[in-house]
């Protein structure tokens with residue numbers, strides 16, 4: 001977490017807790033998209049955000065443990081998604097081969113977001129988007 005984030009409270013924030021069942025993923029995705037619309041964010045940002053939320057929440061449900069937290073915050077020129085679960089094992093980009101059906105979620109996150117990472121304790125995966133670029 002950057003020093004700016006610690007000092008600056010978010011301008012807007014949205015937070016939900018999600019039951020650890022994959023049937024919840026569409027709801028999380030739709031909630032994220034609706035929040036982007038409510039906050040008057042650009043359509044392309046809303047589309048990218050929705051996909052990143054979908055991948056991170058799916059990961060937390062599939063690879064994590066327990067209830068999943070989704071937080072979306074806006075600070076200055078940045079929108080940040082944070083997804084947490086109770087598994088300290090960190091999300092790691094895997095080397096999906098051509099024929100592999102899985103293992104591309106974090107690559108999608110890395111290519112759509114302006115930055116992404118995992119908290120030091122491993123519980124939280126985050127992705128940030130610069131709103132000024134859109």
Ligand SMILES: Nc1ncnc2c1ncn2[C@@H]1O[C@H](COP(=O)(O)OP(=O)(O)O)[C@@H](O)[C@H]1O
Nearest residue numbers: 059060063064089090091092102103104105106
């Ligand atoms: N929330 C998480 N908790 C623990 N491990 C995770 C989490 N998210 C991702 N991972 C690890 O990172 C790997 C890569 O995730 P991803 O690129 O989405 O591929 P996939 O979900 O298809 O395996 C996962 O296989 C898993 O080992």
Ligand SMILES: [Mg+2]
Nearest residue numbers: 058059105106
């Ligand atoms: Mg995945």
